[in-house]
Amino acid sequence: MVKYVNTTIKIGLPKPLRFLHTTDNHLTLADERDNERKRNLAAARHKAFEGDTNRVQTSLDEMIDYCNKNCDLMLHTGDLIDFVSYKNVEVAKSYLDKTDYFMCAGNHEFSQYVGEAWEDEAYKYQSFSLVQTMTKYDLEFSSRLVGGVNLVGVDNGYYYFLWSQLAALKAEVAKGYPILLLMHNPIYTDDLYEEMMVRRKSACAYVCGCPAEKMACYDAHRRKQQQPYFATNEFIDYVKNEPLIKALITGHLHFNYEGELVPGKMQYVTTGGFHEGARLIEVV
Numbered sequence: 261m262v263k264y265v266n267t268t269i270k271i272g273l274p275k276p277l278r279f280l281h282t283t284d285n286h287l288t289l290a291d292e293r294d295n296e297r298k299r300n301l302a303a304a305r306h307k308a309f310e311g312d313t314n315r316v317q318t319s320l321d322e323m324i325d326y327c328n329k330n331c332d333l334m335l336h337t338g339d340l341i342d343f344v345s346y347k348n349v350e351v352a353k354s355y356l357d358k359t360d361y362f363m364c365a366g367n368h369e370f371s372q373y374v375g376e377a378w379e380d381e382a383y384k385y386q387s388f389s390l391v392q393t394m395t396k397y398d399l400e401f402s403s404r405l406v407g408g409v410n411l412v413g414v415d416n417g418y419y420y421f422l423w424s425q426l427a428a429l430k431a432e433v434a435k436g437y438p439i440l441l442l443m444h445n446p447i448y449t450d451d452l453y454e455e456m457m458v459r460r461k462s463a464c465a466y467v468c469g470c471p472a473e474k475m476a477c478y479d480a481h482r483r484k485q486q487q488p489y490f491a492t493n494e495f496i497d498y499v500k501n502e503p504l505i506k507a508l509i510t511g512h513l514h515f516n517y518e519g520e521l522v523p524g525k526m527q528y529v530t531t532g533g534f535h536e537g538a539r540l541i542e543v544v
C-alpha cells in the first residue's frame with residue numbers, strides 16, 4: 261500500500277490543481293539484450309531496493325491508478341530507473357505512457373553500472389539518446405504550462421547546473437507564469453544539511469550547492485562530486501530571488517522532508533517510490 265503525504269502550495273490559482281509526486285522508484289530490470297554484468301547488477305540492485313518483493317512495480321501501478329482517478333498530473337523527479345538497460349528504459353516508458361505526467365531526470369537515469377565511473381556531461385551523453393526515448397520531455401531542461409502554473413524540470417543529478425539551463429530558466433520566468441521547479445537533487449539549506457549530517461548521521465549531505473566549508477568533513481570523492489560547478493551558485497541565487505519561482509519539488513534523499521529554501525519559498529523532498537511513498541500536492 262502506498263503511503264501518501266499531503267502538501268498544499270498556495271499561489272492564488274483560480275482553480276486548484278492536484279499532483280501526485282513520485283521519485284526514486286529505482287527500476288532494476290535487465291534482459292538478454294544486455295550483458296551478464298548488467299544482469300548480475302540487476303539482480304543485486306533488485307535485492308537492495310525490494311528484497312524478495314516486487315514493490316517498485318506494484319507501487320508504481322498503484323500510484324498511477326490513483327493519479328489517473330484523483331489527480332491532474334503525475335510529477336516525477338528522476339531515478340525512475342536505477343541504471344541504463346534496454347528493459348529499464350522500455351518499462352519506464354510503459355509506466356509513463358499510462359498517465360499524464362511531467363518529469364525531470366535523476367542521477368541514476370544515466371548510470372550504466374552504478375558508481376563505476378566519474379559522472380559528468382561526457383558520461384551522461386554516453387547513454388542520453390537511449391534514456392531520452394522513455395519520455396517526450398527533454399531530460400536536460402523542459403517546461404509545461406498546466407492550469408496557469410508553469411512546471412519547469414531541470415537536470416541537476418550530478419550536483420550542478422549548466423549555464424544553458426540558467427538561460428532557459430530565465431526564458432521561462434519571462435513568460436510570466438508562477439513556476440513550480442522540479443529537480444532531482446535538493447538545494448543546500450542549513451536545515452537540510454543539519455537533517456542529513458546531524459539527525460541522520462550521513463557521511464555527506466547529497467545536496468546541490470553545498471558551501472565549501474560545509475564539505476570539509478566529506479571524503480575527497482564526495483567533495484569533488486558535490487562541488488558546485490558551472491552555473492550552480494548563480495542558478496541557485498536566481499531561484500532564491502525570483503518571486504515567480506514558487507516552490508521546489510525534489511527527491512534523491514529517499515525520505516520526506518519539507519523546509520524553506522528562503523523565507524516563503526518551500527523545498528519539498530519526497531521519499532523514494534521503492535519505499536512505497538509519494539506526495540499529493542494541491543496547488544491553490
Ligand SMILES: [Fe+2]
Nearest residue numbers: 339366367512
Ligand atoms: Fe538520486
